[in-house]
Amino acid sequence: MATAKEIVSFKDVAKIYRGRAAVTDVNITIKEGEFVCFIGTSGSGKTTTMRMINRMLEPTKGTIIFKGKNIKKYDPVKLRRTIGYVIQNNGLMPHMTIKDNITLVPKLLKWSQEKMDQKARELIKLAELPENYLDMFPAELSGGQQQRIGVVRALAADQDIILMDEPFGALDPITRDNLQDLVKHLQETLGKTIVFVTHDMDEALKLATHIVILDGGKVIQDDTPDNILQHPANNFVKNLLGEERLLQAQQDTLSVGDIMSKNPAHITLGKSLSEAIWEMSRHHVDSLLVTDDSKKLKGYIDLETINDHYAKDLSVSDIYANNLIKVRANSYLRDTSERILKQGYKYVPVVDSDNTLIGIVTRASLVNVVFDAIWGKDELENPEDANLPASITEGSEKA
Amino acid sequence: MANQPLWNQLVFYFTHNGMYLLEQFGRHFLISFYGVLLAAIVGIPLGIYMANHFHLGDFIISIANVIQTVPSLAMLSIIMLWLGLGVNTVIVTIFLYSLLPILKNTYTGMKNVDPNTIDSAKGMGMTPFQMLYMVKLPLAMSVIMSGIRTAMVVAIGNTAIGAFVGAGGLGDLIIRGTNATDGAPLILAGALPTAIMAIVTDLVIGLLQKHFEPTGYYKTEE
Numbered sequence: 001m002a003t004a005k006e007i008v009s010f011k012d013v014a015k016i017y018r019g020r021a022a023v024t025d026v027n028i029t030i031k032e033g034e035f036v037c038f039i040g041t042s043g044s045g046k047t048t049t050m051r052m053i054n055r056m057l058e059p060t061k062g063t064i065i066f067k068g069k070n071i072k073k074y075d076p077v078k079l080r081r082t083i084g085y086v087i088q089n090n091g092l093m094p095h096m097t098i099k100d101n102i103t104l105v106p107k108l109l110k111w112s113q114e115k116m117d118q119k120a121r122e123l124i125k126l127a128e129l130p131e132n133y134l135d136m137f138p139a140e141l142s143g144g145q146q147q148r149i150g151v152v153r154a155l156a157a158d159q160d161i162i163l164m165d166e167p168f169g170a171l172d173p174i175t176r177d178n179l180q181d182l183v184k185h186l187q188e189t190l191g192k193t194i195v196f197v198t199h200d201m202d203e204a205l206k207l208a209t210h211i212v213i214l215d216g217g218k219v220i221q222d223d224t225p226d227n228i229l230q231h232p233a234n235n236f237v238k239n240l241l242g243e244e245r246l247l248q249a250q251q252d253t254l255s256v257g258d259i260m261s262k263n264p265a266h267i268t269l270g271k272s273l274s275e276a277i278w279e280m281s282r283h284h285v286d287s288l289l290v291t292d293d294s295k296k297l298k299g300y301i302d303l304e305t306i307n308d309h310y311a312k313d314l315s316v317s318d319i320y321a322n323n324l325i326k327v328r329a330n331s332y333l334r335d336t337s338e339r340i341l342k343q344g345y346k347y348v349p350v351v352d353s354d355n356t357l358i359g360i361v362t363r364a365s366l367v368n369v370v371f372d373a374i375w376g377k378d379e380l381e382n383p384e385d386a387n388l389p390a391s392i393t394e395g396s397e398k399a
Numbered sequence: 400m401a402n403q404p405l406w407n408q409l410v411f412y413f414t415h416n417g418m419y420l421l422e423q424f425g426r427h428f429l430i431s432f433y434g435v436l437l438a439a440i441v442g443i444p445l446g447i448y449m450a451n452h453f454h455l456g457d458f459i460i461s462i463a464n465v466i467q468t469v470p471s472l473a474m475l476s477i478i479m480l481w482l483g484l485g486v487n488t489v490i491v492t493i494f495l496y497s498l499l500p501i502l503k504n505t506y507t508g509m510k511n512v513d514p515n516t517i518d519s520a521k522g523m524g525m526t527p528f529q530m531l532y533m534v535k536l537p538l539a540m541s542v543i544m545s546g547i548r549t550a551m552v553v554a555i556g557n558t559a560i561g562a563f564v565g566a567g568g569l570g571d572l573i574i575r576g577t578n579a580t581d582g583a584p585l586i587l588a589g590a591l592p593t594a595i596m597a598i599v600t601d602l603v604i605g606l607l608q609k610h611f612e613p614t615g616y617y618k619t620e621e
């Protein structure tokens with residue numbers, strides 16, 4: 001209950017201007033602590049939807065519940081003082097100092113001067129700007145610095161929900177990136193709920209925990225970023241996301257089981273070393289995975305070790321190595337590929353939940369996936385290649 | 400060289416009638432000031448109201464425009480028919496002439512406040528009244544001041560004409576000078592202070608206007 005309380009919910013909300021609907025059939029629920037992005041093309045109704053939350057606009061139809069109460073029951077002026085509000089183009093008061101700007105809502109709430117001064121110092125720190133900026137005027141700050149003030153100002157009266165309408169639209173990419181980090185930080189560390197309007201998908205995917213996609217005044221999809229990437233509702237959403245991101249997402253959720261080779265060369269514990277050598281040559285590899293009779297993974301054995309310890313009466317169980325890493329078939333490839341590619345493992349055996357060997361992921365099959373991601377997904381379904389990797393094959397050729 | 404005796408006569412007049420001159424100077428200024436003040440009291444709220452109900456804006460401003468086109472002497476005469484001779488007639492005339500610049504500038508000043516600023520002020524929870532005195536008026540103030548400045552300079556000139564209906568002021572000296580056979584020094588004694596008053600008023604209000612400049616740069620230098 002405490003973790004996911006609803007803070008705002010739209011119920012069949014519509015806003016109609018002189019017979020023309022700006023938004024219709026909006027049903028959205030925003031939970032406390034969420035970072036919600038409204039995204040869509042220009043004119044899709046993002047701003048309209050957002051501005052109904054602080055009663056800057058009144059819905060023509062439907063109801064909006066804010067903290068368990070119909071929004072119409074609140075005095076609009078008092079309501080707005082509890083909701084942070086950040087707009088794109090410098091909503092700062094040009095005739096007020098930065099300090100007066102920051103403490104504007106506290107002033108409306110008639111805080112003591114002392115408390116306001118303290119708040120101003122606290123927030124300028126949060127904005128990562130020096131304290132002497134408090135006495136400057138907005139025109140003396142850069143656009144990015146002004147918007148930093150705009151963002152922290154929305155927190156001055158401890159508002160727990162903040163509305164932002166394309167707040168970083170006018171900033172250069174680097175400044176925008178920094179400010180995105182700032183709001184994300186605020187949302188995560190201070191537990192603020194943020195409703196953020198944008199038309200930049202990268203921004204939405206970077207920040208949001210919940211994305212609402214609007215088109216033509218209707219909600220097209222309302223879900224977590226992951227779910228939207230995995231299951232785009234229609235072609236509009238697919239276009240909005242773009243081919244590249246979809247492919248990336250697909251790769252991100254590919255599991256180890258999806259790309260592993262299913263028949264790794266292996267040998268059981270009880271076999272003799274000569275049988276092991278024969279098995280290696282049959283598969284053109286220089287090492288074998290070792291399992292027990294019920295196919296539980298025990299370790300591996302390689303040609304070098306056999307060479308060093310060769311004796312007719314030894315069996316695999318006497319000299320195999322058991323210090324190998326393995327992965328579960330259902331773990332994500334994105335977590336595994338790092339390990340394999342960066343740390344230089346030639347292969348990683350794949351096991352199921354009770355340690356039964358069911359496959360192997362090799363560098364070669366990973367490289368295939370990476371290439372697919374770069375060149376297109378046409379050949380994504382192909383890694384039904386050799387049982388053991390090329391690198392191992394090479395080794396056996398040398399031997 | 401003909402100026403030399405005139406200049407001497409002028410200095411003579413100033414030194415011997417200094418008190419009287421000062422009295423007329425003050426009277427002149429106050430007549431202008433009251434007229435403009437009255438116009439500000441009416442014009443600023445009306446301008447604010449017009450800015451909020453902007454369909455009225457053009458209508459009221461066109462009325463004020465028509466008033467402005469009536470020559471000041473004619474206006475004085477018309478009002479004299481109603482209020483008779485005396486200072487009130489002049490104040491009402493000045494009021495009517497000042498109304499347009501003040502009204503127009505208040506209206507424009509209010510209209511020109513950045514809608515983003517207003518939107519964000521409203522979104523932060525200002526009441527309409529707080530919005531007016533904390534945001535709109537301070538931001539429109541410099542434009543309103545420039546309207547008052549224009550009105551004041553015009554008013555100082557018109558007050559001089561007001562002497563025709565017996566209101567007194569520096570215009571009095573000018574009229575007496577035109578009636579006298581050798582009245583040049585008298586005319587100058589009236590006209591010169593009038594001009595100086597207009598220039599100084601213009602400068603002072605200009606400074607005030609700068610002070611209200613919304614960017615805030617000027618305040619940091621204080």
Ligand SMILES: Nc1ncnc2c1ncn2[C@@H]1O[C@H](COP(=O)(O)OP(=O)(O)OP(=O)(O)O)[C@@H](O)[C@H]1O
Pocket residue numbers: 017021022023040041042043044045046047048049199
């Ligand atoms: N005051 C208004 N009167 C009439 N129509 C309006 C008004 N405000 C918005 N609309 C219409 O409502 C629709 C949605 O507008 P809205 O501002 O919510 O779009 P948006 O998604 O925020 O677009 P943008 O990305 O351009 O800001 C648009 O078609 C717009 O023309």
Ligand SMILES: [Mg+2]
Pocket residue numbers: 046047048165197
């Ligand atoms: Mg918008």
